[in-house]
Amino acid sequence: MIPVSITIDPAFRVGPVRRRTFGSFVEHLGRCVYTGIHDPSHPTADGDGFRKDVIELTRELGVSTVRYPGGNFVSGYRWEDGVGPVAERPSRLDLAWHSTEPNTVGVDEFMRWTKAADVEPMMAVNLGTRGVQEALDLLEYCNVKGGSRLSDLRRANGTPEPHDITMWCLGNEMDGPWQIGHKTAYEYGRLAAETARAMRMIQPDLELVACGSSGVAIPTFGEWERIVLTEAYEHVDLISAHAYYWEDEGDLGSFLASATDMDHFIESVTATADAVRAHKKLAKRIHISFDEWNVWYQHRAESQPPTGDDWPVAPILLEDRYNVADAVVVGNLIISLLRHSDRVHAASLAQLVNVIAPIMTEPGGRSWKQTTFHPFAQASRFARGDVLRVALDVATYETAKYGDAALADAVATYDAETGDVALFAVNRSTDEPALLDVDLRSIPGLRLVDASTLANPDHTWQATADDDSSVLPRANATAQVADGHLRVEVPPVSWNVVRLTTQG
Known part of the structure; x- marks a missing residue:
């Protein structure tokens, strides 16, 4: 077995566990909204047409925030189309995904869904085809009491x-040439500053997120952040x-090390933000909203939008089927997010x-959990x-994409009030089990609550509607x-959670 030495010590605190780490995203893209969260013909549909089975799964997943309505979609979106009597709302061409948007679901319906699902909304404004005034209009509609x-x-x-969205x-992704209204860093930085300044004239305590880079491979990465924040x-x-460019391209070893790339992304953006802070001689720190991340197989057929005269409503788009290895990588990306919670x-x-x-x-039918559901749900819960x-001592292996990477990765959380400890760990080896030896002596009296492992001898196993268990x-x-x-x-290619406590 691969020996893995881990030391847990509450003196080595990164920062608090932030509930917003466990956010998700609902975009008017493919079947995310229509037949996803919204399906009036479904047996469980509520008065607004939202699927109660999906709401229950959202709660089980442990989602804290949901970003809306895009994504690429928002850069051409007219929010006024989605309010008022549904029968009077116009259908529009969505240029981002070459689809037709019926506007059956808009801001008021979405906000009712967030309350039913017990999640915090995270609203995006259109700075692609629109600007300061339209952002102010949406803020006034959502947050001003009346008058x-x-x-x-x-x-x-x-x-x-009021909806009280904070x-x-x-x-969205204004650095990307694919974005409607794509701008240079200088153009976007000025627009973001003008929009933020104006929005705070209505509500000073808003939490505002500027667009950073859409990936480390973007040519402007780093320089974009510097200019925008300046x-x-x-x-x-x-x-x-x-970031979405993590996928298994036939090199499982590199794929399993994807979190090293997320680490690099976070640390690079942090360094750039702090450099701007130093230059401006400010006390305030800018933090990161990693508000789009996942494994995504972008070259598969289902990721290609319609073309030509075909502008369907809610087409099948980006419906990746995830396997066990994908779930392990998603778990490792969560580990990366947690260890950068500062x-x-x-x-x-x-x-x-x-x-x-x-x-x-399924439209009008079943709902089910992909393999990636489980690491997210466990991390959010525990x-x-x-x-x-954690102090981690483990051998490395060579990857084609990321160079040397550790054969295992881990992070821990500690609740001093309850005495609870949670260890989240992955084994990146493709063929060898590992023995985790975790030094707990800095927290006397810890006892085992439970331990679980997500793995399968066939790491390509995928859940389906017929078998997700x-x-x-x-x-x-x-x-x-x-x-x-x-x-x-722990077996190879595995996600692992161990819970301990000092209680009774």
């Missing part, structure tokens, strides 16, 4: 109380990070339903208190605590 034209319009549309994204630093709170203050798994998602649905930076996190009977050490054997 103005747009706040009174919301009241007339059946929502007397977290707002200033556009223009907007004083007016925003966070800068976004987006600077990553929010994150959004993209997306929630059907579109590269942990939850899948990560509490503070994130601890043959491969689940299972109890790991090898876990034992003795003499201040936890020892547990």
